[in-house]
Amino acid sequence: MGASMGKLKIYQQTVTQNLKSYVRMKRKITEVDEGDPFCNSDDAEPPIKKKKLCPLEAVYEELFLKGVSSDYTVVALGKSWNLHKIYLTQSPYFESMFSGSWKETNENKIKIPILDPNITVESLHSVLGSLYKYEVELEPCKVISTLATAMLFQLDSLIEQCSNIMVKTVNFRTAVQYYEVGVQYGLTEVQNAAFNWLLVNLMISVWKNLVTLKEISIELMTKLVASPELMVIYSEKAVYDLLKVWVYLQVTPTSIWLDLTPNKIIKLLKTMPRRDRSMSYLETDEGKCYLPVFQALRLSHVLEDMFGVKTVEEDNVIPQTTVRRVKYHLWKTLLRVNNTIDLGSQLTSVTEDQFLKHALRWGCQLAHMGSEDWIWPLFLYGARLLWRVVGNRAVTVKVVAPAQGGPTYVPQKIKLMMRLKVMSVDSQGHVTYSRCSDIMTYTIPSQGMVVWNVERASDPRLMLQVHLLLVAPLESAPTNNSAVQSVPNNRSLPSGDH
Template sequence: MAHVLHRGGRGPFTPVAVPITPARYLRRPTAYTISLLQAPYIALEDNPPECNIQVPFSPRCRLRNQTGVTNRWQLPYCLGSDLLGKSQALRAVQASINESMKRIMTVDSPFYMHDEVSSSDSIPSTVPSTPRKDRPASAKLSVRLPGLPRPEDLFYVQSRKVAKNMAPDIVLECMGSFWELHCPYLTKSRILMELFSSVNKPKSQDNESSDQMLQLTTCMLPSGAGNQQEQQSPRKPIMIKFQVKDPGVSKNALAAALLNLYRSDPVVGVEEAEGLLAAAKVLVFPQLYQKCLSVMLDNINSNTVCRFHHVACEFKEDNLMMTCERWLELYLVPHLQSKIQLRELSQDLLLKTLKSPRLFTYSEYQVFRTLLYWLFLRLNPTVQIMPSHSSILTYFISLSKGAAFLERDVGKKYIPLFQCLRLYGIMDSLQLEEIQQIQLLPQMWLVRIFTKHYYALHRGGDMPFLEDFDTQALRFGLIIEGEAQYHTKTISMYGFYFELKAVRKGESSCYNFSMQRLQHSDPTLSFRACKRHPFCLMQERGVIYEIKVQSRVKGKWQIFCTDRVNQEFGVTKKSSESQVLKVNGLSPPIFATFSLAFASF
């Protein structure tokens, strides 16, 4: 679209095209996304909206007025009797925000610039009685989806199948529902047996034995005999009311726990283990409780470690707690660092992990990077996926200038975490420049780091500021995951270069771990990697080092370590080799950590 303007009064008219931006381009970019998120809920409502709903334009400025066979729910109208459209809308509701939408919303943006839409993975089961025009703008859309069974319905069907349609002996009223139970299966739950005994207690001592015999006979009869007994003397089930005060027990967890009463071996899924553990605790169901703990111990990973550790602390399960902490010591830096689940890690647990002497890391910079990612996720709780490293740096650089982040009120509580880092172990110039640009650390901290580097470079690598080797030595790590025979890594410290080696002997499970000093003319060192790095030509360099290996042996994590060695590394072949740590019976993954410190003379 264009207007034709004319030059006033002189010569021929010359048309000049001036583009006019359509008004629809000026709409907010989030309106179309939000309308798509709300569309399936609107489509599944029983009462059609009384007023017309205005659908925003898409980013390409096209208003959808028709749909195909697979996306009928995107139109802002009630589907009515369109069963295919309702099925599609149901799948859309269950999918929640898909990965593509999350990636569009938060992939490379440090700031969450989109409106929040209230959505849940669980589907509401009732429809609000208030009409749409009277409903507040902040109210959540809820729909009644036909065909979705309730937890008590699923329990009823499966329990009756196991009990072969026997009449219930007990009706348990709990969490707003009634659960039909059978006497022979209650023995696994101590609390249910106590409730049943207290309600069924006979009034007179004379009838006690006969009532118990009749009860046991009725409970233990086969299905056919039980039906005959019910026909001869029908009995009403006993009503028992039980109140669950633990907020961690949901109705789904209660239904699954009661259903496991009917199974010889409990069945527990990884995702439902936490709720079932709480339900088993309430019902005093030892077999199910131990099964939940076993499933949680066998499925600790980046998705579950933080949740399982919280549950272990809540229920005081020391074995599960120590297993989660052991997993974090090994996988925090190499694995959890790049996962969005890093935000679930509590500050106290992170501090404990950083202080652990068994913490594995590739280098000291990787520990700082992990803490930086965790801090970003804490400050941006609405981010759905882990952004790129450059985006996280951009976020901290974009913060207001002036005082460093840790010197402000919002950052002072994170100071103990950064005090655990061995920042003087970050020696790469690019990494130091990056730390300086983000203005995270106080200026005095940076001055202290640069001063230590300057002193060490001019004193041949001497590190007199290191007083405690266990808490201040520089750490470098290797992970052996495959079946390769030879694993190496080259490191540099103040002009001295070392090669870290892990060698496997043949096809056996025996490994040798050692380190070797490299000369400036060694072919292992490439010119491109070392052209901007200093070289020290000292013939000997005193080094204090320790080699630590962590691996599973017969299903348990074990640590193999050398003594703390103080050795003079020379330039000859014999004097450049360190002591060799030989370990048998290792299986991947193997975590090898080399701790080094230059002795000060």
């Protein structure tokens, strides 16, 4: 490659010298004698001043655009380029072709089959042209086609430039596509950037954009829901609602839901005719492909209050055998709580992996809470946790009495494992600030306590994420919904076009 680059520099110098001689000769021929009476007439047009080309621009224009003294004609997607071997060999793709036993080695026409639909005539022109001027203008809207073409010609430097731009321009319009492109081309950095963006924004901005939500594949949605780092807004019940909307988008024509909102779709689903109770939606031919996504859902946290139980049973999306199994597990856990003197001591044996797999996931945007106080119900103890941000800094937790009609017993203190995380995002959803606590065991007294001091708590975009575990999980604790054998059946969840 070093010898080729040396030859290329000599070739460029020769071309540049020839071009300069040509320009000087042309300038002499076209120079106008100021004394020529024919050029001094009143109606003579003023001369047009042309911008002087630098050597690289001259090489690009004469050799690439005009194809002067070309060696090969490259043909792809019905377009031809007259190019030069010494420039083409900068690409390992062409270098291998010229040095190997390819049939194109001894031909002056190279036909390139294009199998990747991301490659366009425009991207081919741009990338081939970059071999002559060593740069390419990368626009975010065209970066995927440029990347695909750079992958074809094995141009590592250009691939890296495309990757950097994609990482910087992840947003609600590009995140899903960038993730899929990262997987397709093996670009781990792009894939991770898009995935991490979706973990933070899925239930904030993506949830509100139905077109983007529909683009999420089953594989990607499964990974997002299963991740302990998913920014769950409010509770696991909200994740369940999101999945219902997402499935509806997959099975319903776009024209029906394009003008709807997620909340309107949830209300619409409630008005649809109920299916036969003998079979859930995930057991139908239409629904069984979505089973892995609902298996990733932490169903036990959805069923920890009567509202969640009522919703799941009426929806009949999840197999009833699975729902009964999770409810039975919750009942056993409640018995453990009522019959164990020092339940909190068992938390010391919980590993980090167990904690992240079983913990409740709660979260909120602080600016959207409407006040400095907010309450999340606390199943198992019949009490509730009152959360408060004091003085824009201190996060406090207090055990408060249950709502009217609930259990009357309120424990004097509660022992639990907890991890808190705060983060702030910019207008594009990029994390600008993040801070995470260690996984700690706390004993919350009835009068409450400060669990963390938060910096930048007055930031209007600040979000709080809480992972919380009250009881050490049983060995048989369900981490997800067990697989259900699909039964062939033509019945399916009614969609908007039925």
